[in-house]
Amino acid sequence: MNWYVVxxxxxxxxxxxxxxxxxxIECYCPLVTQIKQWSDRKKKVEVPLFNSYVFVKLEEADRNTIFQSSGVVRYLFWLGKPAIVREEEITIIKKWLDTSDVADVMVEYYKIGDEIQLVSGPFTDQKAIxxxxxxxxxxxxxxxxxCVLKMKKNSLV
Structure with a gap:
């Protein structure tokens, strides 16, 4: 079975x-908690990490079953074929969302275009530019x- 992007x-x-x-149908909608401000209050809400995307895991032959659910528009395609997400990529996203660790990267010593390897946190051993x-x-x-990772300077150790 493959993970597809809906x-x-x-x-x-x-x-x-x-x-x-x-x-x-096995699916995964990664959520993050954000603080939303209204005119009279602040509230913590869970919002999707990826706007308008849900990951589904199913057999190629069962791909059309998702259209029985209202709100589904189409599959995301890459090079003319439905985009397939590897299991390890889903695992990395889950690990990243489940951890409170902050990656120990000293970016201020690097310049734009440098390739680095992350040594801690949810993206350990991932190469980044x-x-x-x-x-x-x-x-x-x-x-x-x-994907692109944006890190606040005060969040780095």
Whole structure:
């Protein structure tokens, strides 16, 4: 079985994941906690890490079963084929969200374009390229995961 990326209607990620689970389909919607500010209060809310995306694990032959759930728009395609996410990439995302460790990276000694290997935290042993060095944060590109990691300077040890 493969992990596929399903594109959902905007702000339907949690609803789609819930419906897919009720239908017996293994899915994963990574959530992060954010503090949202309204005019009269602040509140912690769980929001999807990836807007409009839910990961589903199923056989190639069963791919059309997800369209029984409302809110599902289509599969995400890469080079003309449905995008497949490796199991280890899902594991890395889960590990990253479950850990409170901060990666021990001293980015200020690197320059833009340097390739580094992370030595601690949820992305241990992942190679990253320094894309930006700003006053308040650093931006690292994790090519193996195809994502960008933004780290606040005060979060680095």
């Amino acid at each position: 594109y959902t209607k905007p702000r339907w990620e949690k609803k789609v994941a819930e419906q897919l689970q009720k239908n017996g 320094v894309q930006e060095v700003k006053n308040t944060h650093y931006v690292l590109v994790l090519e193996s995961l195809g």
